[in-house]
Amino acid sequence: MKKQLLAGIDVGTTGVKVILFEPDGTAFSSAYEEYACIYPKPGWVEQDPQMLVNAMDRTCRAAMAQVPGMQAEIAGVSVSAQRSSVILLDEAGIPLRMLSWLDNRAAEESDEIARVLGAERFYDITGLPLCATWILPKLLHIRQHDPALWGKVRRVCQLHDFILHSLGAEDYFGNQAEACFWGLWDNRTLRFDPALLSAFEINRTLLPEIRKTGEVAGTLSSDAAERTGLPFGTPLCIGAGDQNSAALGAGVTTPGAVSISLGTGGLATVVLDGCYRDPRRQGMVTSHAISGLWTFEGLQNAAAGVFRWFRDEIAALEKAQAAGSGNAYDTLNQMIGSVPAGAHGLLMLPYFAGSAAPRWNAAASGGFLGLTLSHTRADMARACMEGITLEQKDILHSLQDAGKGFSHVRIVGGATKSPVWNQIQADIYNLPCETLAINDAAVLGAAISAGAGTHIFSSLAEGAKNMVHIGERYEPVPQNAGKYEELYRIYCDTYEAMEKARVFQKLANL
Template sequence: MEYIIGIDLGTSGVKALLIDRNGRVADEAAESYPIYHDENGYSEQDPEDWVRQTKAVLSKIAHKDNLDKANIKGISFSGQMHGLVLLDKEKLPLRRAILWNDTRTSTETKDIAEAAGLERVWEITKNNPLEGFTLPKVLWVKKHEPATFEKADVFLLPKDYVRYRLTGHIGIDFSDAAGTLMLDLNNNEWSEEILETCGVPLDICPPVFPATKACGTLLNEVAEETGCPAETKVFAGGADNACGAVGAGILEQGKTMCSIGTSGVMLTYAGDQKRHFDGKLHFFNHAADNTYYAMGVTLAAGYSLQWFKDTFLKDKKFDEMIKSVTEVPAGSRGLLFTPYIAGERTPHSDAFARGSFIGMDASHTAADFVKAVMEGITFSLKESLDIIEENGMAVDTVIAIGGGAKSREWLQLQADIFGKEVISLKNEQGPAMGAAIIAAYGCGWFSSLQEAARAFVETGDGVKPIEENVEVYQKLFPLYKNVYQQTKDITEALSQFR
């Protein structure tokens, strides 16, 4: 049996899947690495930690009992988006990587909007300037660490640096390049206009290519260190959201993915149509060549529920807490929650936004609060779903992944609030599966990425909306949306006391 390996370079650790030609997970391995928060808002990692731990998971898989290593035919990657890895002329990191969740660049984000003009940024990049993107990080280093910036020969994103260290091949795929705010999505080239306006030299931008591009084979020393064959083909791979979508089969019109992890994502396949949404949604290149996806983000989705548990229900098991909402009626007996505990992204790009419980009274129980948190998270994701549909992008199927797909209660809640059938996956493995599908296609096992996904992705039973709950949520949703407008000025004013 032949195998491929999908690697997901996440924020907290790296995960690798060994997948056979039938799409079955034959083995998996994971390793963690630290995040450094040296100052408030800073979030950094050492690129060498990524390389070391990626080699470690490859070694674990290659040394699996009864595995003929020669049958490992391909490797591909998924990676955390937007991070900045600056390399010198020797292709060595000049500093620790600045991650997607680093928020030090508020000033640089405003500078981009003012210098280039917000509407022009939308026209070129299809996205809003946000702290998480790569360009503001480049400008921060240029301003605050000019000596480092002067030595910069090229920048890469996290997975691309790891791939370089495994293959010696420098470059970035389109799905990650689109998240830098430097790519002109109209022609899929680096935007000389944006770069010149911001004072960033074009020559620090790496070559750009499709996620499915073959990037050579493993370096001999990497093969010796990991036990993987030196002739193993290595493919570019994609951004974690693009790969997550591939791993959920979101490669056809009408398919939409709802991912509830620490953050929440509502992502829909956009085909080859290029557009922007006046900054209300993200719009990025997909892993399939010349295709795109639109995406809304709730910053604190599962994080809101985890925060509530850690703060108020420490002694309760997570599954037990979720089960407690079964007897709570739709609407949590008049209690609303907005999940803005870490600011918000979609549809309110507002770092000052903060969460609220509205409608509390003495009759409310802990279970009411838990359900209100779950409803608030799902309402927030429905705002993204509505923007998608209001812009003419039909949503036929919602595939649920992440923590929001692990319980019948939350699947039902999504179906009731979205007013659509929600389907989970039998073999959900997240972005690592998407990376594996890219490798399977790259190795020639399938004629298209879509065919590979259809073979590898196995859906479960669907959960249909309960009509009486749908009616309740249709009445509550406008009230939920009104909370942000009513509390916006108050939460911004409160920021001085935090």
């Protein structure tokens, strides 16, 4: 009897991963390919959507090449993808441009939305603190500053929708879990808000149809089968944005459960049983992949992406030494493990793509504070890891201040491959942290979506119960936790002093 496999595809900001899973959560085969973003100007971040499709195709073929002939069949396919990245399509469906979620060019348009509608009203409708990250300000920027391009636009979609369509979906279908990132969607009524569409003159026909995670969207086309090696006619199921998919793939599916994901960006997620609105308008409220649940989220624009920058730009020697014979991250982890908590009095501000929750400052930028001639690259590497995690602690504080308490954290994302980083997280949060047997939670979430859509599971919740398994548990070290509480106070004081003196804004204006 052939094994049934579920294909999960995660098209992230810096790479695409494909894993073929058995229904019990065992990874049968996998493949990964890394790629880059395009930076046309400071604060502008774009990607080539066709390049992303090509990378996905190659990665699917690589994963399928590990499946012995006639011994397994692909029961279903689903997709996880970076959220709030918008693709502009012409009349023929050819992509004209893709603006990444990291793109901050639309700060003035964000201010325009505040003038026309008000930041409070925007948050009340969308559940999003108003900023340049969301799609609506990006669309307004293109319309205002590149009318020739805007005149060619006939459809707009998010990356999930584009990837699924490239595989054979019948249309550009969005999903409820990430629909709010349009900045036009009311996740209380689950529809595009007519008042927002009217106020900013966005034609509803530009936007995709929104469906529930796990619904069947079509079958794999013959062209996609040839490109990917996946079988022609395989059911294609609606997935979710990467962080929503990661919550599902982490088994964070019941009210009160919390996860922290550290990928290129970071996210803290608490599951809610009602559509909450934060009176301080600091946390995002999105729909959970499971319809009828919501998530209270704290977004971090740059997380492990900052550590990747450190690897490429500061630890170039370690990267070169590891080329062909090892992994630079393994070397960096060993270096970090030799440095005590607090990195000998060195603090790194991680705002390499601005600050999202809870401070929402697009002008914020990163840097090292406390450098002396005695500091080493190992100290800087640890300070980098600690600074990224301190921003997550800042987010957790904002969630706790909103009355969302929790006793432990489930940690996911690429950062969990590092045991030293896992322990740093437990120490800085001063909470037990659990990893997963499969730490690529977004890919696993996509596979769960495929399993629910093809009725291997009766629901997404049942799929998570069958496929998600705990890996390790890290307890906080009291001595380190105390030192990190002091470092966190310094971190907050540093940000507040620099913001009060308008240092970030002055640097951005140079």
